[in-house]
Amino acid sequence: MKQKFYDLRSDTITLPTRDMRKAMYRADVGDDVYGEDPTVIKLQELAAKITGKRDALFIPSGSMGNLIPLMINGGRGNEILAQKNSHILHYELSSAAALAGVTIVPVEGERGIIEPTELAKHVRPDIYYMPRVSMISVENTHNKEGGSCWSLEELKAVSDFAKKQNLLLHMDGARLFNACIAKGIAAKRYCGLVDTVTFCLSKGLGAPVGAVLCGSTKFIEEARRIRKMLGAGMRQAGFMAAAGIYALEHHIERLADDHRHASQIAQALTEKSWATINPSDVETNILYFDTPNHDAVQVAAILKKRGIVCGPSGEKTIRMVTHLGIDDQDAEEICKVISNCSI
Numbered sequence: 001m002k003q004k005f006y007d008l009r010s011d012t013i014t015l016p017t018r019d020m021r022k023a024m025y026r027a028d029v030g031d032d033v034y035g036e037d038p039t040v041i042k043l044q045e046l047a048a049k050i051t052g053k054r055d056a057l058f059i060p061s062g063s064m065g066n067l068i069p070l071m072i073n074g075g076r077g078n079e080i081l082a083q084k085n086s087h088i089l090h091y092e093l094s095s096a097a098a099l100a101g102v103t104i105v106p107v108e109g110e111r112g113i114i115e116p117t118e119l120a121k122h123v124r125p126d127i128y129y130m131p132r133v134s135m136i137s138v139e140n141t142h143n144k145e146g147g148s149c150w151s152l153e154e155l156k157a158v159s160d161f162a163k164k165q166n167l168l169l170h171m172d173g174a175r176l177f178n179a180c181i182a183k184g185i186a187a188k189r190y191c192g193l194v195d196t197v198t199f200c201l202s203k204g205l206g207a208p209v210g211a212v213l214c215g216s217t218k219f220i221e222e223a224r225r226i227r228k229m230l231g232a233g234m235r236q237a238g239f240m241a242a243a244g245i246y247a248l249e250h251h252i253e254r255l256a257d258d259h260r261h262a263s264q265i266a267q268a269l270t271e272k273s274w275a276t277i278n279p280s281d282v283e284t285n286i287l288y289f290d291t292p293n294h295d296a297v298q299v300a301a302i303l304k305k306r307g308i309v310c311g312p313s314g315e316k317t318i319r320m321v322t323h324l325g326i327d328d329q330d331a332e333e334i335c336k337v338i339s340n341c342s343i
C-alpha cells in the first residue's frame with residue numbers, strides 16, 4: 001500500500017476543493033485591467049465589506065500587499081518600524097529597500113506584539129540629516145512567532161501611538177482570519193485600527209492564488225497604479241477571484257479545526273523526549289517545537305520517513321502548520337505517528 005504523507009510544511013500547500021473548482025469554472029470574467037471583471041469586482045467589494053474599509057484590490061500575493069503600502073506611503077529614504085521577526089523583514093527579499101526605497105527597522109516585541117514603548121525608542125527627532133519614520137507594520141497572526149494573535153487592546157495601543165506620532169499603520173494580515181477565529185474578534189474591529197490591511201486567500205483559506213489589499217478609496221486608486229507598475233495588472237483574474245470569494249464564504253469558520261489540530265499535535269509532541277514545546281503557545285494553526293538534542297534536519301527526515309512532512313526552521317527548531325488538507329482523522333493519525341516515533 002502506498003504510504004500516506006501528511007504535509008505540514010505550510011498552509012500554502014492546500015489545493016482547491018472540488019466546490020471551489022466549480023466556483024472557479026463558473027466564474028464570469030472580463031479584462032480586469034479595464035476594470036471589467038465582474039468576479040474581481042465582487043471579491044473586492046466583499047473584502048472591503050468584511051474589513052470595513054472603503055475599497056479593496058485583488059493582488060497576486062501577500063508580499064505585494066506589503067510592498068504596495070510601502071511604495072505609496074513609505075517615502076524614499078524613510079524608515080518603517082516592524083517587529084524583529086516580521087515576514088516583511090525576513091522573507092520578502094528586502095523589497096522594501098530594493099523597490100520602495102525604505103529601510104525596515106526591527107523592533108523588539110514578544111510573540112510578535114509590539115508595544116508603544118518599544119516603538120517610541122525608534123522614532124527619531126525631526127532633524128534634517130536623520131531618516132524619518134513614516135509607517136508601522138504589524139503582523140497578525142505572526143508567522144515566525146508561532147501564529148500568535150494580537151488582542152484588540154494591544155493593537156489599539158499601537159494605533160493610538162501611530163496617530164499621535166502621525167505615522168501610518170499597515171497590518172500584514174496574511175492570516176488575519178486565523179486571528180479573528182482564535183480571538184473571536186471580527187475582522188472589521190481589527191481593521192478599524194489600521195490604515196491599510198492585506199489578507200491572503202491562498203493560505204489557510206485554501207484558494208490557489210491571491211491576496212486582497214484594503215484601505216481608503218484614494219489609497220486603493222493609487223495601489224491599482226502601483227500594481228500595474230509592478231507588472232501585476234491581471235486580465236481574466238475572475239477565475240482566481242472566484243476561488244477567493246468561495247474561500248471567504250466557506251473557509252473562515254473552519255479555521256477553528258486547523259487550530260484544534262495544531263493543539264492536538266502540540267500535545268502529542270509534549271510527550272516526546274526529542275521535542276520541546278509549550279502547547280499553550282499554540283494559538284492558531286502554526287506551531288514550532290525545539291529539538292534540543294538533535295539536528296532539526298535529522299528529526300524532519302525521520303518524521304518524513306514515517307509520513308509527516310515538515311520543515312526545519314532553524315538548527316534545532318521545526319515548524320508545523322495545519323490546514324484544510326488535514327482533517328480530524330489525519331490529525332489523529334499524525335498524533336499517533338508522533339507518539340510512536342522514538343529518535
Ligand SMILES: Cc1ncc(COP(=O)(O)O)c(C=O)c1O
Nearest residue numbers: 061062063064087139143172174
Ligand atoms: C505573515 C506573512 N506575510 C506575508 C506573506 C507573503 O505571502 P505570499 O507568499 O503570498 O507573498 C506570508 C507568506 O507566507 C506570510 O506568512
